[in-house]
Amino acid sequence: MRLSYPTNIKIMKVPCTGRVDIIHILKAFENGADGVYIVGCLEGDCHFLVGNVRAKKRVEYVKKLLDESGIGGERVAMYNLSAAEGQRFAEVAREMTEKIRALGPNPAKLAKSKE
Amino acid sequence: MIVANRKPFEEIIEMVKPYSRILLLGCNECVTVCAVGGAKEVAVLASEVRLFRQKEGRPVEIKELTLERNCDLEYVETLKPIINDYDVVISMACGCGIQFVGENYRNKIILPAVNTSFEGVTEEHGVWTERCQGCGNCVLDKTLGICPVTRCAKSISNGPCGGSQNGKCEVDKDIPCGWQLIVDRYKEMNMMEKYLEIQPAKDWSTSRDGGPRKRIREDLKI
Numbered sequence: 001m002r003l004s005y006p007t008n009i010k011i012m013k014v015p016c017t018g019r020v021d022i023i024h025i026l027k028a029f030e031n032g033a034d035g036v037y038i039v040g041c042l043e044g045d046c047h048f049l050v051g052n053v054r055a056k057k058r059v060e061y062v063k064k065l066l067d068e069s070g071i072g073g074e075r076v077a078m079y080n081l082s083a084a085e086g087q088r089f090a091e092v093a094r095e096m097t098e099k100i101r102a103l104g105p106n107p108a109k110l111a112k113s114k115e
Numbered sequence: 116m117i118v119a120n121r122k123p124f125e126e127i128i129e130m131v132k133p134y135s136r137i138l139l140l141g142c143n144e145c146v147t148v149c150a151v152g153g154a155k156e157v158a159v160l161a162s163e164v165r166l167f168r169q170k171e172g173r174p175v176e177i178k179e180l181t182l183e184r185n186c187d188l189e190y191v192e193t194l195k196p197i198i199n200d201y202d203v204v205i206s207m208a209c210g211c212g213i214q215f216v217g218e219n220y221r222n223k224i225i226l227p228a229v230n231t232s233f234e235g236v237t238e239e240h241g242v243w244t245e246r247c248q249g250c251g252n253c254v255l256d257k258t259l260g261i262c263p264v265t266r267c268a269k270s271i272s273n274g275p276c277g278g279s280q281n282g283k284c285e286v287d288k289d290i291p292c293g294w295q296l297i298v299d300r301y302k303e304m305n306m307m308e309k310y311l312e313i314q315p316a317k318d319w320s321t322s323r324d325g326g327p328r329k330r331i332r333e334d335l336k337i
Binding site: 021022023026027029030065066068069070071107108109110111112114 | 124125155158159162163164165166167169170171172174
């Protein structure tokens with residue numbers, strides 16, 4: 001397919017999005033990520049039945065935590081796509097990059113760089 | 116188990132405002148089971164506080180530590196070598212643990228990160244409900260295993276009261292009437308004659324009305 005997507009995205013592989021915990025997302029922000037998005041299988045297609053549904057709930061929870069700590073819940077998102085949707089994967093990567101670029105850098109990282 | 120709720124983040128962040136070296140203490144017992152103050156929740160709160168303070172330009176150093184129990188000297192003592200390295204302790208243990216750590220390290224300020232709420236059960240994953248108020252004088256034999264002290268908003272011994280409607284309590288339409296539950300249970304067990312027994316006024320001196328309580332077993336003392 002030779003599709004291209006923005007190079008600023010770092011992919012962390014997990015066996016299922018159900019493995020993604022709240023602390024993993026928070027740690028990404030602590031380590032300087034400007035945004036985090038979880039890409040799970042289509043709902044109803046989870047090999048472990050509900051892994052992607054659990055991930056979605058956790059993403060919602062993290063949004064609240066990030067709003068509280070002033071980082072901004074809009075910096076996290078959940079997408080569902082199938083393994084056959086390479087085109088859509090590249091599209092999502094561009095969409096998320098544009099969204100985060102518009103929001104600007106992670107405020108915690110920004111404050112640190114000013115020290 | 117003892118069930119707690121985490122305090123709002125704004126309240127916690129305000130409490131720790133003056134401090135830059137924090138010991139964030141969790142507990143491996145009840146608060147771990149009710150997902151409010153175990154190692155996982157300690158990690159999440161620590162991360163949130165670090166992010167907030169980093170953003171404010173006032174970074175903090177947080178030591179995350181979860182004791183086996185905060186209500187037992189055996190484990191609380193293990194804090195001795197490190198506790199003085201920190202300005203303050205934020206505890207995610209229940210009220211007992213928070214106080215006990217404070218009593219044993221009198222030069223330290225211990226701040227609560229949770230609101231200890233009740234003694235209850237895990238009804239389903241993520242849902243906890245109250246079952247016992249520790250009145251010190253159990254009547255579960257008389258009410259077939261349903262506690263009128265806890266499940267009835269008025270804690271009455273001979274119910275239900277006039278506020279019971281369609282099996283719900285007048286306090287909240289989502290709360291089942293405790294006495295309705297008891298009556299249903301009597302019926303289920305064909306023991307309605309037991310319901311007709313009038314219970315005398317309850318002796319509340321074994322409950323909170325008698326002040327803080329104490330239990331001693333001489334044979335166990337060292």
